[in-house]
Amino acid sequence: IKKIGVLTSGGDAPGMNCAVRAVVRTCLSHDIEVFGIYDGFAGLHAGKIEQLDRHSVSDVINRGGTFLGSARFPEFKEESIRKEAIKQLEKVGIEALIVIGGDGSYMGALKLSEMGYPCIGLPGTIDNDIAGTDFTIGFMTCLNTIVDAVDRLRDTSSSHNRISIVEMMGRYCGDLTLWAAIAGGSEYVIVPEKEFDEEKLIKQIQLGEEKGKKHAIVAITEHITDVNALAKRIQERTKRETRATILGHIQRGGSPMAFDRILASRMGSYAVDILMAGKSARCVGIKSGEMVDHDIVECLTEMKRPFRQDLYNLSDVLY
Ligand code: F6P
Numbered sequence: 001i002k003k004i005g006v007l008t009s010g011g012d013a014p015g016m017n018c019a020v021r022a023v024v025r026t027c028l029s030h031d032i033e034v035f036g037i038y039d040g041f042a043g044l045h046a047g048k049i050e051q052l053d054r055h056s057v058s059d060v061i062n063r064g065g066t067f068l069g070s071a072r073f074p075e076f077k078e079e080s081i082r083k084e085a086i087k088q089l090e091k092v093g094i095e096a097l098i099v100i101g102g103d104g105s106y107m108g109a110l111k112l113s114e115m116g117y118p119c120i121g122l123p124g125t126i127d128n129d130i131a132g133t134d135f136t137i138g139f140m141t142c143l144n145t146i147v148d149a150v151d152r153l154r155d156t157s158s159s160h161n162r163i164s165i166v167e168m169m170g171r172y173c174g175d176l177t178l179w180a181a182i183a184g185g186s187e188y189v190i191v192p193e194k195e196f197d198e199e200k201l202i203k204q205i206q207l208g209e210e211k212g213k214k215h216a217i218v219a220i221t222e223h224i225t226d227v228n229a230l231a232k233r234i235q236e237r238t239k240r241e242t243r244a245t246i247l248g249h250i251q252r253g254g255s256p257m258a259f260d261r262i263l264a265s266r267m268g269s270y271a272v273d274i275l276m277a278g279k280s281a282r283c284v285g286i287k288s289g290e291m292v293d294h295d296i297v298e299c300l301t302e303m304k305r306p307f308r309q310d311l312y313n314l315s316d317v318l319y
Contacts, residue, residue, distance in 0.1 A: 013138025022268025129173035133285030
């Protein structure tokens, strides 16, 4: 293999730059030319392709976001659009593509692979919602950012004896919420994997007050309910001041922490290794500390991310 392309797609995640850097430097160490595709699949379709060298990835290891840019591009579901994208790659002579992103990006990689174009997927998303890997690139950094925000909310919530509801990202995966609840000492955890029982939550808050809890933090994943309306209902029922905070896109930014830098560096380099070994339509993961790769079709269809019931139980014990 002589020419490899790399792109980042979907929501950006801290550590994506480290993954691109690892792809570039691993390629160069094997005398493979490497090309950056700007703005995800949209940029691929538009032919935004540039050759990268060592210096293209200098000083990016500590930068959040993705210097390649990213985009959501639902049009890529259309075969005609993908055919045009493959033409763009062929124009430059790029023989294989490494796609760094979430499951939407994996779907793009899978579709290209099905059309005979070799692709490898790397899990780059804060959500930690991808099967076949214990951790996605960006999850740990985002988690740290959330815990820092929850610590701050704890200060003010305890000063005012208030209930704080904190809405966290994660799309339809509760990992960020669950892990942040343990690390941030939240009293109540509401995740999409468990049915939300508002009545039970209110009773628990009242019970907590009877036990002498002066304030409370409720960690909740986005898309479950309108947290501002929930705060009003809790305030009415408990007669305790309640505030909702939506952490929003702040969660996605910031310099990647060491864990994500190392994970992304390993994954980026591993992706090049498996392409050189002739593999295609694979996605990379980390399992018990080791790099692994799976069939991307299986990953998207059959493999399920296990829910961390152990952590959920732990959050109950530590309440
Ligand atoms: O997938 C990453 C993520 O940040 C999700 O947690 C969130 O639901 C979504 O992206 C937000 O997307 P956008 O940045 O397009 O609003």
